[in-house]
Amino acid sequence: MAQEYKLKGLTSLDLKPGEKKEVEVEGIEEGKVLLCNVAGKVSALGAKCTHYGAPLVKGVLTGDGRITCPWHGACFKAWNGDIENAPAIDALPSFAISEKNGAVYITGKEESIKSSRRKPNLKVVGPLSAEKVVVVGAGSGALATVEALRENGFKGSVTMIGNEGYRPIDRTKLSKALIDDVSKIALRDEAWFKDGSIDASFNDEVTSVDFKGKSVTTESGKSFSYTKLVLATGGTPRSLPLPGFQGLSNIFLLRNIGHVKQINAAIGDGKKKIVIVGSSFIGMEVANAVAKGNDVTVIGMEKTPLERVLGETVGRITQTLVEGQGVKFYLNAGVNKATPHGSDASRVGAVHLKDGTVLPADLVILGIGVRPATAFLKDNPALKLLDDGSLKTDENFNVQGLKDVYAIGDIATYQYHGPGTPPSGAPVRIEHWDVAQNSGRAVAAHIAAPSTPPKPFIPIFWSALGKQLRYCGNTVHGFDDVVVTGEPDKGKFAAYYTKGETVVAVATMMTDPVVSQASELMRRDAMPRKSEIQMGLDILACEVPAETVIPKVGGGQ
Known part of the structure; x- marks a missing residue:
């Protein structure tokens, strides 16, 4: 039940336009709210970002009422707490605020004040309409799509089809922390899908699409018709087509919980020689995550880690930080082959570089990128994949040449409107977690209200490299x-x-x-x-x- 609570130390709402302030709530242990003055009107919101709990008072409040998290770029409407941008999936609670008798009060529920989060209302009132949205994939982009559909008032049926065997997860925690327990990183529970009238299957796979007949067919033989189709199949990790890398055990990819379970089992109690192939973000994050108690070596083709994205100067900084964890690097290096362990011909024992260097290995982890997971569309006569296997879309993420079909996330090459691009936009494919989510939210908004102009977003990502790296924008051009x-x-x-x-x-x-x-x-x-x-x-x-x-x-x- 909502109650009235006094704000500690405040005698009036004296915030200036554009000012924000975190204030304690009397009578609630660790209870805090964030006050924001937006164009002369003061609002009271939850004080912590609903993504990872960052203090929003340290974030950015804009003149038009956007409050952006200081850590990972999640953004909310400062006048009511609704989500503006990923990676938040819960909104902020907002509270009525008043002044009386020389004090300031808010009215709200204790639970909302303490949790600083408000789950979206996904319930559909009345019978479902004839509209049918089918979402192929069950990653963060797919989840953002179905959630935003209901947020935007879509009353049709929604079906999500994924093949990983579990609900959508916080995939970033796989490489950053090697967490392999679904219950710890699942973004939503089963009841959430039921409450939103979302028909979700996580143990099936779409094998073909009839774009003319507007239906998809799955591996189990089921068929689903649609009025709108959202393709959100993500990426497939690349392997090395070199001798030894296809047949030896203890050589691992890293994309899903199954991969992480295998890696953790191979590491066991530690003291392992671990060779990581790839010095981009997955390789660097895994190196940082497994460094303690193991002998870790990273092989990279660049002069410095992350050089393609961050350049040599920042690449060297990240290398120094990860070296501080005890990790060794072989850079400007090429891999030649993998050979078996002396006493076990089925298991990897070493990685050989092109210069003759031999790196002993108890296990090898490949972090050499992903390719768009679009193999099921390769021979479909209704569309043409781009050279990298992605789908070209417009600024609303409509697939070029197809009606009522969208593509988001790792498989979408879309019109980017950030700085440094032509006024008409420039096609890019960006493999960021928040891009998948924000593109899903953009698709949902377009399905719910096609005449509404798209809201371009700026890509943001973060990485754990001994210290937290933040990044926004794009250097693909x-x-x-x-x-x-x-x-x-x-x-x-x-x-x-x-x-x-x-x-x-x-x-x-x-x-x-x-x-x-x-x-x-x-x-x-x-x-x-x-x-x-x-x-x-x-x-x-x-x-x-x-x-x-x-x-x-x-x-x-």
């Missing part, structure tokens, strides 16, 4: 310089990736909320120029221009 500020030798910096005078991406460590601020500035085409950054401009001092009319502040929970 290249960058010609990197401006690094802060104390990079101490792992505390902001790196601005530039193309001419345009900042196209930003990477940081220990300088929150710079990435969140940069993403909001980029979204409005208001990011400072390279020369301004070089002259010492602090982007946290830049005002994010307003973009929309502010709705009336509400008090719902």
Whole structure:
């Protein structure tokens, strides 16, 4: 039951427009709320991000009422707590607020104040309509799609079909922490799907699509008709087509819980020689995760880890941090073959490099990227896959040449409108977790209201590399310089990736909320120029221009 609670130490709502403040709630242990003044109106919201619990008071509040998490870019409407952008899947609670007798009060439920989260209302009132949305895949993008469909008032039937054997999970925790317990990383429980009238199957696989007849067929022989189809099948991890890598045991991919269970079983109580092939994000995160108690070596083809995305300067910083965990690197290296263990011809015993170096291995983990999981569409006459196996889509994620069909996440090449791209957009494929979620939310909004203009989003990702790396923007079309500020030798910096005078991406460590601020500035085409950054401009001092009319502040929970 909602009750009235006094806010500790406040005698009036004296916040200035654009100001935010975290305040304790009297009578509730560790109870806090966030006050935001949006265009002269003060709202009271949950104080912690619903993604990983970051304090939102340290985030970015824009003039048009977006409050963005300082850690991972989750964004909420500051006047009512609704989700604006991933990776949040729960909204913030909002509370009625009032002044009386020289004090400030909120009205709400104790549970909402303490949890700082509000699950979306997915229940459909009345019978389902004739509309049928089928979502192929059960990852974070698929989950975001079905959730946002119900948030946006879609009253038709919704079917989700996945093949991994479990509910959608926080996949980022596989490589970052090697968690293999579904119950610890499942994003939603079974009751959630039932409450939202979502027909979900996690043990089947779509094998063909009849785009003309608007139906999909699964491996189990079932057929599902649709009025709208969302393809969200994600990526398939790449293996090495080299001698020894196909037949020897203890050589692992890393994409799903089954892979992580196998890796954890092989590591056992530790003290293993682990060779990781690949010095991009999966390889680096796994190296960081397994370093304690093991002898870990990373093989990379680049001069520095993560060079393609982060450049040499930042790549060296990440290498130094991971080396601090005891990890060794072989860079500018090529793999030749894997050979068996001397006493067990079926198990890997060493990885051989092209320069003759032999690296003993009790197990090998491959982190060399993924390819779009679109093999089931390869011979379909109704469409043509791009050279990388992805599907070309427009800014609403409609698949080119197909009506009522969308593609999101790792399989979608879409029109990116971030800095450094032509005014008409430039097609990109971005394998970020939040891109899959945000593209799913964009599709749901378009299905629910096709006439509503799309809301471009700026890609954000994060990585655990001894310290937390944050990143926003995109360098797929290249960058010609990197401006690094802060104390990079101490792992505390902001790196601005530039193309001419345009900042196209930003990477940081220990300088929150710079990435969140940069993403909001980029979204409005208001990011400072390279020369301004070089002259010492602090982007946290830049005002994010307003973009929309502010709705009336509400008090719902």
